[in-house]
Amino acid sequence: MKTAVKPNIFIGSDSLENLNAYLKSNKYSNVVIITDENTQKYCYPLISDKVGANISLLIKSGEENKELSTCHELWNEITKYNIDRNAIVINLGGGIICDLGGFVAATFKRGIDFIHIPTTLLAMCDACFGGKLGVNLNGLKNYIGLFKNPVAVFIYPNFLKTLPQNQIISGFAEVIKHAAIADKRFFNEICEMDDISEEFEKLISRSIRIKTRIVNLDSLETGIRKSLNFGHSIGHAIESYHISANPKSAITHGECVAAGMIAEAFISCKKNLLPEKELNQLITLIRKFFNAVLIDEGSISAISDLVSKDKKNENSDKLFTLIDGIGQFRVNEKISEDEIVESLKFYRNL
Numbered sequence: 001m002k003t004a005v006k007p008n009i010f011i012g013s014d015s016l017e018n019l020n021a022y023l024k025s026n027k028y029s030n031v032v033i034i035t036d037e038n039t040q041k042y043c044y045p046l047i048s049d050k051v052g053a054n055i056s057l058l059i060k061s062g063e064e065n066k067e068l069s070t071c072h073e074l075w076n077e078i079t080k081y082n083i084d085r086n087a088i089v090i091n092l093g094g095g096i097i098c099d100l101g102g103f104v105a106a107t108f109k110r111g112i113d114f115i116h117i118p119t120t121l122l123a124m125c126d127a128c129f130g131g132k133l134g135v136n137l138n139g140l141k142n143y144i145g146l147f148k149n150p151v152a153v154f155i156y157p158n159f160l161k162t163l164p165q166n167q168i169i170s171g172f173a174e175v176i177k178h179a180a181i182a183d184k185r186f187f188n189e190i191c192e193m194d195d196i197s198e199e200f201e202k203l204i205s206r207s208i209r210i211k212t213r214i215v216n217l218d219s220l221e222t223g224i225r226k227s228l229n230f231g232h233s234i235g236h237a238i239e240s241y242h243i244s245a246n247p248k249s250a251i252t253h254g255e256c257v258a259a260g261m262i263a264e265a266f267i268s269c270k271k272n273l274l275p276e277k278e279l280n281q282l283i284t285l286i287r288k289f290f291n292a293v294l295i296d297e298g299s300i301s302a303i304s305d306l307v308s309k310d311k312k313n314e315n316s317d318k319l320f321t322l323i324d325g326i327g328q329f330r331v332n333e334k335i336s337e338d339e340i341v342e343s344l345k346f347y348r349n350l
């Protein structure tokens with residue numbers, strides 16, 4: 001099935017044929033593919049004949065490697081091959097490869113074309129489109145980066161067959177977020193699901209529809225695109241905290257976002273935006289799929305401090321996206337430190 005959700009986003013089992021045709025018609029001088037050890041092993045063999053890459057670069061997986069030092073290594077590598085501006089970079093991987101590989105391509109020689117081929121549910125539903133690229137700065141999430149769209153995105157859900165279950169669930173957090181901010185009916189459908197593996201194409205295409213609608217109205221995130229940050233102000237702080245405490249931590253981005261959504265929904269409820277019944281519905285849904293993230297008493301103030309470093313803040317105001325009932329949102333809500341601490345305690349005591 002070929003579904004052009006947006007002219008340059010192809011989903012489905014024959015999307016790889018579109019990839020092949022795209023590369024053939026564009027006569028790039030070099031085709032550089034970036035993988036990590038897992039996508040090289042599990043995904044690259046499924047597409048190598050379609051891609052015909054002549055330069056293959058490998059990075060180490062893991063959020064702790066989403067740093068400028070990895071970009072340096074890649075820039076140095078591609079410089080050795082003396083590639084010109086008519087080359088293309090193919091990012092074959094999860095959100096980390098899409099963000100980092102896209103950033104490397106978008107900044108090399110002031111920018112060369114790049115394609116995303118997402119291989120995780122999270123990247124298929126979220127990170128592979130919308131144009132946000134970047135890396136962490138000493139663990140601070142996505143502090144360095146820019147906005148630039150890939151020239152095309154090819155989504156091949158069969159890649160998910162080898163993705164570990166905890167990573168599938170991680171990606172599901174962004175699907176829940178899309179539904180929670182923008183589509184109550186979809187949210188209610190999700191609440192009825194028990195086995196999401198039966199529903200991948202639906203989850204991906206509904207997510208893409210919601211996110212593209214929002215991004216098309218505000219690509220540079222000056223207004224309503226901030227809605228997509230629901231769960232991420234506290235979620236990113238939890239993620240940064242766990243990674244700095246233990247760089248090899250197995251915690252996933254989605255687990256942190258899921259915890260962040262509960263905390264931020266709690267704040268929404270305290271501010272009389274979200275009815276308690278809907279808060280409980282969200283908590284039930286998240287607890288059905290996600291392990292609880294450990295937030296011990298001693299970590300609460302450190303996580304709260306990290307929220308104050310969130311790049312979405314302005315002046316010294318901590319600005320959150322809250323939900324105004326399931327399916328609706330409010331951006332730029334000023335949140336106090338006490339509210340953050342209270343929400344983390346609420347999460348911890350669930």
Ligand SMILES: NC(=O)c1ccc[n+]([C@@H]2O[C@H](COP(=O)([O-])OP(=O)(O)OC[C@H]3O[C@@H](n4cnc5c(N)ncnc54)[C@H](O)[C@@H]3O)[C@@H](O)[C@H]2O)c1
Nearest residue numbers: 038042061094095096119120122126127132159162163253
């Ligand atoms: N740019 C955006 O709009 C955006 C949106 C959401 C998240 N993000 C970013 O995405 C990142 C998280 O992405 P992620 O959750 O995809 O994590 P990830 O890229 O680390 O991938 C998760 C793990 O799965 C492995 N893997 C990937 N595909 C596989 C496959 N098909 N089979 C087997 N193993 C596979 C990877 O090697 C890695 O170990 C975060 O850094 C986050 O900030 C970006």
